[in-house]
Amino acid sequence: MPPYKCKLCVSGEATGVATRPGTGLAEVETIVVTGAGRIHPLVAAGKELVLGPELDTYEVGEEIPAERTRYQSRPGVHLSSPCYDPFSGSVFVRLENAVGRLTADNTLSVVAGCRLESGEVDGLGVDARLTDPAYICSNGRGLLYTLGGAKLDRIAHLQLPESWRAGASPDAPVAANALAGAGEERVKVTTLPYRAASRICGLAYHPSAGPDGDLIIATRTALYRLPLNPDGSPAAPAPLLLAGREGEWGDEDGRGEEARFCGLWGCVVNGDGAVIVADNYADETQEESQEEDDEEAVVAITWRTAVRRVAPDGTVTTLGSGAGPLTPAGSAMGLKGTFGRPFILPSGHLCLGASRDSAIRLLDVGLKPCPLLCPAPKARAPCGSLHADMGALLDAQPDGTADLTLVVGDRRFPVHRAILIARSDYFQQRLQGGFADGAAAELSLPDVDPADAFALVLRWLYTGAVDIPSALAPAVAELADRLLLPELCSDAQVVVLSGVSAETVVGSLLWAERLGGSFAPLLAELKEWLVEHYDEVADCAEPSLERLLAANRRLALGLMAGLSSRSAKRRRTA
Structure with missing residues (x-):
């Protein structure tokens, strides 16, 4: 069976686990949700992981103005499927037949559907109707996906309001109608034009x-992938088979249709791009009858769970089996019991919840979680000519069509006022918000530096995509944050993270710590990187560690705590 880590008892059925950015010295916080409506942090206690005290959670009613009160768990109210969304900085959960939003201050509110009324009705916020919206997942860019349909064979697409972007300016124009319940301030629920061949048993976004x-x-016996468009809609008429075969049960490893599954229950994407699934199967053994005159054998059925890895090419491998494919004789190596809802902890341990069991299991199978920051999409021209035409318009300047000149340092950028107003809240406020220079033909941006970084920001404003060089990524990220462009800021942060090294990690840490706010997820990833590669940093860039201690003692002490935890883990596995 897979290497067993430990068993954690929970008050009520454990219905999901999620990781979100931490507060204070904590890099990240992992929370465990129970069906009874309780939320507990998963914390380190010496060499072990334990459940911390139940978090103080609040809820917001639907009245206007909304009142924030202490959340009370209610009999029959099922809380499950937590999912962290980097776009909003919130965790989204299933609340019976509704989707709820848990903000960073642990305030819970219904944002789509109705708790007590099921259905399949597209619409805005609480006017929409959902049925058992489980397996919530996020693309990190304002889109959620969840189970839908009366037969649980449909998928609902949830578009989050633009004003929910983490780090968005509270003075942005879109925030004005929040209490009035304007459409742009509510979640838009749309059912995808796809019906699965059987009940859906897991969803995950693969970035x-x-x-x-x-x-x-x-589904129970097959795994599919559905390519997506930039707006989150399907880019293919139907999902593509990744592994297994619909309606055919088995436990064979192999590639694509050669592999077989028995009963999938949940899926999660590993940091290497593979998909990890929990596969439930019945292990049959023959026992002699206890009756003296009965010579027939009695068949005993024991339910077990296998952890299986599905590579990007569809190759299925059972983890921890040792001998490769599970055979009837070797199937007993699975975890005894029915487990599902897999989740990869920041430590790399696989977390599994059990059906009707008040405990979760942790397995050490050598996994790596995906970063809290979703990778930036590959810069490319979308279908059609809009991207290319807008880029050509920018490249043609000055051609007499520009009606505004932006001055950055010693460089001048002829631009189109209408495009900037439509694409940027910052320029909308600056050019239409009553500023003295809003109507001027020339606008100076004295605090913008360097000009090369602004040129990349400008291209992103015109075309919606830009290749960001590693050397300019920090400047682009900081500039995008100041200009209220959170999506570009996130893309640039991913470039920063992908280019981190032993020589640069301390500088990047201090930079991200100084900026705070929307850079908190990046800071958590940089801390984790330094802890994981500490020996390399100490060998190649020891002076940078001394600089870290001198510049930010609190940050350095937090990293030391992470190093101690890592050392303890290594001693346990040695």
């Missing part, structure tokens, strides 16, 4: 499978 990611869809 690096295609240009705009794939949606991984699990």
Whole structure:
């Protein structure tokens, strides 16, 4: 069986686990949700992981103005499927037949559907109707996917309001109608034009499978991938088979249709791009009858769970089996019991919840979680000519069509006022918000530096895509944050993270710590990187560690705590 880590008892059925950015010295916080409506942090206690005290959670009613009160768990209210969304900085959960939003201050509110009324009705916010919206997943860019349909064979697409972007300016124009319940301030629920061949048993967003990611869809016996468009809609008429075969049970490893599954229950994307699934199967053994005159054998059925890895090419491998494919004789190596809802902890341990069991299991099978920051989409020209035409318009300047000149340092950028107003809240406020120079033909941006970084920002404003060189990524990220462009800021942060090294990690840490706010997820990833590669940093860039201690003692002490935890883990596995 897979290497067993430990068993954690929970008050009520454990219905999901999620990781979100931490507060204070904590890099990240992992929370465990129970069906009874309780939320507990998963914390380190010496060498072990334990459940911390139940978090103080609040809820917001639907009245206007909304009142924030202490959340009370209610009999029959099922809380499950937590999913962290980097776009909004919130965790989204299933609340019976509704989707709820848990903000960073642990305030819970219904944002789509109705708790007590099921259905399949597209619409805005609480006017929409959902049925058992489980397996919530996020693309990190304002889109959620969840189970839908009366037969649980449909997928609902949830578009989050633009004003929910993490780090968005509270003075942005879109925030004005929040209490009035304007359409742009509510979640838009749309059912995808796809019906699965059987009940859907798991969903996961794969950020690096295609240009705009794939949606991984699990049924009981097959795993599919659905390519997505930039707006989150399907880029293919139907999902593509990744592994297994619909309606055919088995436990064979192999590639694509050669592999077989028995009973998938949940899926999660590993940091290497593979998909990890929990596969439930019945292990039959023959026992002699206890009756003296009965010579027939009695068949005893024991339910077990196998952890299986599905590579990007569809190759299925059972983890921890040792001998490769599970055979009837070797199937007993699975974890005894029915487990599902797989989740990869920041430590790399696989977390599994059990059906009707008040405990979760942790397995050490050598996994790596995906970063909290979703990778930036590959810069490319979308279908059609809009991207290319807008880029050509920018490249043609000055051609007499520009009606505004932006001055950055010693460089001048002829631009089109209408495009900037439509694409940027910052320029909308600056050019239409009553500023003295809003109507001027020339606008100076004295605090913008360097000009090369602004040129990349300008190209992104015109075309919606830009290749960001590693050397300019920090400047682009900081500039995008100041200009209220959170999506570009996130893309640039991913470039920063992908180019980090032993020589640069301390500088990047201090930079991200100084900026704070929307750079908190990047800071958490940089801390994790330094802890993981500490020996390399100490060998190649020891002076940078001394600089870290001198510049930010609190940050350095937090990293030391992470190093101590890592050392303890290594001693346990040695």
